[in-house]
Amino acid sequence: MRRPAIDRPAAAVLGLLLLAAAAAVLDWRFDLAGIWTRLDTAQVRDVVDADWFAWAALGAAVVLAVLALWWLLARLPRPAEGRVALSSTGSDRIDLDVRSVAPRLRADLDRVAPVDRTASRRTAVRGGQLIELRTHVDPRADGESLVNAAAGIAASVRTAFPDGEIAVRILVDGPKRPGRRRTPRVH
Amino acid sequence: MKLRDPRRGPAAAWPAVLGALLLLAFAALLAQHAAAARGWTANASWLGEALAALDDRRPSAWALAGGAAAALLGLWFLIAAFLPARRSHLHADGPGDLWIAPAAIEAVAADAAERAPGVLHAAGEMRRRRLRVKALLAPGHEAAVADILESVGARLGGLGELEVSVQAKEGAR
Numbered sequence: 001m002r003r004p005a006i007d008r009p010a011a012a013v014l015g016l017l018l019l020a021a022a023a024a025v026l027d028w029r030f031d032l033a034g035i036w037t038r039l040d041t042a043q044v045r046d047v048v049d050a051d052w053f054a055w056a057a058l059g060a061a062v063v064l065a066v067l068a069l070w071w072l073l074a075r076l077p078r079p080a081e082g083r084v085a086l087s088s089t090g091s092d093r094i095d096l097d098v099r100s101v102a103p104r105l106r107a108d109l110d111r112v113a114p115v116d117r118t119a120s121r122r123t124a125v126r127g128g129q130l131i132e133l134r135t136h137v138d139p140r141a142d143g144e145s146l147v148n149a150a151a152g153i154a155a156s157v158r159t160a161f162p163d164g165e166i167a168v169r170i171l172v173d174g175p176k177r178p179g180r181r182r183t184p185r186v187h
Numbered sequence: 188m189k190l191r192d193p194r195r196g197p198a199a200a201w202p203a204v205l206g207a208l209l210l211l212a213f214a215a216l217l218a219q220h221a222a223a224a225r226g227w228t229a230n231a232s233w234l235g236e237a238l239a240a241l242d243d244r245r246p247s248a249w250a251l252a253g254g255a256a257a258a259l260l261g262l263w264f265l266i267a268a269f270l271p272a273r274r275s276h277l278h279a280d281g282p283g284d285l286w287i288a289p290a291a292i293e294a295v296a297a298d299a300a301e302r303a304p305g306v307l308h309a310a311g312e313m314r315r316r317r318l319r320v321k322a323l324l325a326p327g328h329e330a331a332v333a334d335i336l337e338s339v340g341a342r343l344g345g346l347g348e349l350e351v352s353v354q355a356k357e358g359a360r
Binding site: 003004006007008009010011012014015016017018019020021022024025026028029039041044045048049053054055057058060061062064065067068069071072075125130136137139140141142143144146147148149150151152153154155167168169170171172173174175 | 190193196197199200202203204206207208209210211213214215216217218220221224225234235238239241242245246250251253254255257258260261262263264265266267268269272275276279280281282283284285286287288289290291293294295297298299341342343344345346
């Protein structure tokens with residue numbers, strides 16, 4: 001799920017508009033500011049019944065619908081490209097298929113660190129791609145082994161991609177099943 | 188490569204989805220008015236009917252309900268627009284790009300504390316970079332607090348600066 005930058009300003013503007021509508025209804029009901037008694041509905045009806053208003057409404061409807069659909073679709077995740085271009089000094093261009101990197105790193109992390117159920121996500125960032133490994137800690141883990149495992153994986157990625165086309169980030173979440181021990185109990 | 192810190196989803200995400208749907212509904216209202224005015228549909232214009240209701244002295248129950256809903260939604264939108272997306276993980280020291288969730292630190296600390304002698308039960312609680320371990324001690328083990336601190340500190344070593352405090356309670360005999 002991506003987060004479009006327009007979310008915040010648009011939510012603020014819509015919130016203000018909704019509050020203004022609520023204030024108008026409040027004034028209508030309790031006649032606080034007296035705007036409603038001064039409102040000339042005949043003028044409003046004249047504008048709405050005018051010939052040009054139908055076309056203007058149609059145009060506004062199309063523009064608003066396109067904006068709303070774009071706003072909805074902008075938050076769908078966009079899959080990262082399957083390959084990255086290695087930087088080279090010559091005139092040749094080398095594209096490397098990186099789809100197999102994430103499963104390999106996932107297996108590595110599960111093997112060397114006290115974690116389980118690692119998931120991975122590859123996203124495009126400026127200047128390359130980021131592989132985010134998201135995993136669950138084993139409560140019996142210690143900080144040292146987690147740090148060492150992360151350092152080892154980062155080092156292996158840096159060896160494979162010295163120019164930083166691929167970066168790896170490890171997020172460790174809480175245990176998957178809190179309170180349940182995996183050691184079998186023998187009665 | 189400069190990367191952003193991992194964060195929770197911002198509070199404005201749901202209002203944004205709802206706002207897009209509201210925009211779509213408003214677009215449908217305008218399009219229906221245009222269709223009714225041009226004679227493409229036999230129905231009367233909904234916008235025209237709504238404007239005709241403006242002549243009433245008092246708003247109808249529907250208009251009042253709509254106003255109340257608009258007030259609540261507007262407040263929610265406005266508050267959510269200004270709430271920052273909170274950090275979801277703490278950065279750990281070391282050369283790797285490692286981030287630990289507070290829940291993970293709590294679980295590891297609780298496990299470490301429970302392994303100290305004389306501890307019956309332990310639970311961790313993280314607040315920013317402060318970890319508080321609540322422990323239930325077996326009777327006659329008042330000195331276990333130092334053991335807990337040592338055990339938790341050794342277990343979490345390497346994860347970065349953490350302020351650890353222990354709150355111990357002696358179990359009833």
